[in-house]
Amino acid sequence: MEIDVVLPCLDEEAALPWVLERMPAGCRPIVVDNGSTDGSVKVAARFGAQVVVEPRRGFGAACHAGLLAATGDIVAFMDADASLDPRQLPRVTEPVAAGDADLVLGRRITRSAGAWPPHARAANALLARRLRRRTGAGVHDLGPMRAARRDALLALGLSDRRFGYPLEMVLRAAAAGWRIAEAEVDYLPRAGRSKVTGTVRGTVRAIGDMRRVMRENA
Template sequence: MTDVVLPCRDEAAALPALLARMPAGYRPIVVDNGSADGLAAVARAHGARVISVAEPGYGAAVHAGVLAADPDDGVVCVMDADGSFDPRQLPRVAGPVRSGVAQLGVGRRRPATRGAWPLHARAANAALAWRLRRLGLPVHDIGPIRAVRRADLLALRLRDRRFGYPLELLIAAGRAGWPVVEVDVDYHPRAAGTRSKVTGTVRGTVRAVRDMSAVLAR
């Protein structure tokens, strides 16, 4: 059974449909990072395991979820929980890791509809991905959906607990010499009633870029 870490804050509206599409063999861990919309109760009602994390920040939520994942399976997935990704595509991302082709599998967002990925967020992502390719990483996205062996991830000892976490993971994987495989995944508009903390506003994107720039500076 592969655990899927779903870092969440006020995304209860997206969870029923998302959890209903979780593929066989993939078990959701919903990480409640300070929600005020009854998210934990909704997640439990739809069969998900729920853990609560008081420390704010995307990286804090992901790290707590990875720690809570079953070490026996080995592979853990992480996916945004706002409804923008189809969990039925998780095997596509995890496959290269399970087969040994890669130590890190990441998704490259391919917008399924016009407007799914706001221009300001796409531009910021492209700039960061370009810098990663200059470091030798074959990626075009910073990996909002990814798969990795739990022990490998924890061994990297990532420090960022905010929006810089995905970027720090990619940089650390590159420095460690990990083979990284990027696969295309569909990117949909997020579920009604939710708003991305990053792409939903220009301010959110600026905040994320600031966190990621701090990671690059290190």
């Protein structure tokens, strides 16, 4: 199976070398630059990644641009900030390749203090609980590492281009009868400060986007 790995990127020059060096064989990185002002694009190109420039700002806009650029049978998504280890990508891609699941989410397990701020962890737990009640899927984390088949993802018709994109993917997949599974992945302290979970304001903004997506996909 050909696997493309979409890496939304906003000023991740410091993290990209570690991330791209640890990309497993058979996984092709697609770095989607979403307005970086540092050397992220040059670093990504130097390490052999396909670079896609998405001028429309938004996490979902970057993710979807990567999905549209992908050509592999399976598309995986993960953050480019070194908070997730690319060597663990097979944990989410292999069940999809084997036909055991349609969408696999990486359930983050913290391995060091400070990797997951309390306010972000609490918001994620609340959202996951609501998602379980609504869809019946055994989801405990709306994690950024995930994988599914490319053609099936495109058929979902995902429309959110902000922080609600990962949630919309799960909601529409559940509505379509997909088999949704989880796999544990390590969650590490990111390189630099998070644009979302690193601040209460960023977390509140993400929660607002996800509430909107919940309403729109009721």
